[in-house]
Amino acid sequence: MSGEVTPPPHAVHVEVTADKRFGTNSYLVEDESTHDAVIIDANLEPALMIDLVQRRGAVVKAILLTHTDIDHIAGLNELLEAFGPIPVAVHAAERAVVAEGKPLRREFGEVSIRVDNVVELVEDRKFRAGSLEFEVLHTPGHSPGGVTLRIQNRLFTGDALFAGSIGRSDFANSDGAVLLHGINSKLLSLPDDLEVHSGHGPATTVGRERRSNPFLR
Numbered sequence: 001m002s003g004e005v006t007p008p009p010h011a012v013h014v015e016v017t018a019d020k021r022f023g024t025n026s027y028l029v030e031d032e033s034t035h036d037a038v039i040i041d042a043n044l045e046p047a048l049m050i051d052l053v054q055r056r057g058a059v060v061k062a063i064l065l066t067h068t069d070i071d072h073i074a075g076l077n078e079l080l081e082a083f084g085p086i087p088v089a090v091h092a093a094e095r096a097v098v099a100e101g102k103p104l105r106r107e108f109g110e111v112s113i114r115v116d117n118v119v120e121l122v123e124d125r126k127f128r129a130g131s132l133e134f135e136v137l138h139t140p141g142h143s144p145g146g147v148t149l150r151i152q153n154r155l156f157t158g159d160a161l162f163a164g165s166i167g168r169s170d171f172a173n174s175d176g177a178v179l180l181h182g183i184n185s186k187l188l189s190l191p192d193d194l195e196v197h198s199g200h201g202p203a204t205t206v207g208r209e210r211r212s213n214p215f216l217r
């Protein structure tokens with residue numbers, strides 16, 4: 001026995017901004033000890049996030065994308081202008097959306113975003129940004145590269161799971177059965193008290209959604 005003790009993780013501060021048009025959430029996740037931070041999703045009002053980061057004195061190390069629907073990436077250019085060419089992390093299945101401007105949905109037009117510093121979110125591979133460490137769960141179905149990000153007791157589920165609802169699966173590259181399977185096998189299997197922070201709307205918990213989400217029964 002080495003007697004080695006794992007130090008407790010730093011406390012993490014989470015704060016949300018939402019745009020008015022789609023009510024899309026962008027999250028600031030900040031290590032309260034080091035002030036290292038990431039932004040999860042880039043909604044239509046990046047100025048709200050830039051303001052929040054400045055008020056808190058957070059040091060943004062990366063932008064993580066739960067998926068690449070336009071309302072989750074619209075603010076990328078302005079965030080990158082504000083914080084420098086920090087990495088933008090996305091699942092491989094949607095990398096071309098932000099790297100090449102290839103639209104996620106054939107229903108919608110071209111995307112005017114070209115990010116140079118794209119890195120990949122890989123299922124079961126820890127994603128580190130400064131002193132923060134996220135677990136990556138692939139939760140596709142709303143979109144092919146949809147991911148849920150976990151840090152400590154918090155999940156960021158994008159448009160896979162909402163309080164009382166689940167993501168749309170009526171797009172050409174959506175799949176409702178895949179979406180439900182991912183939610184059931186990877187999210188609802190987690191402890192009740194895990195917080196769920198969604199792409200739209202209020203926060204909830206795994207336990208509350210398992211018990212009362214009408215789309216999951």
Ligand SMILES: [Zn+2]
Pocket residue numbers: 024069071072159199200
């Ligand atoms: Zn959305």
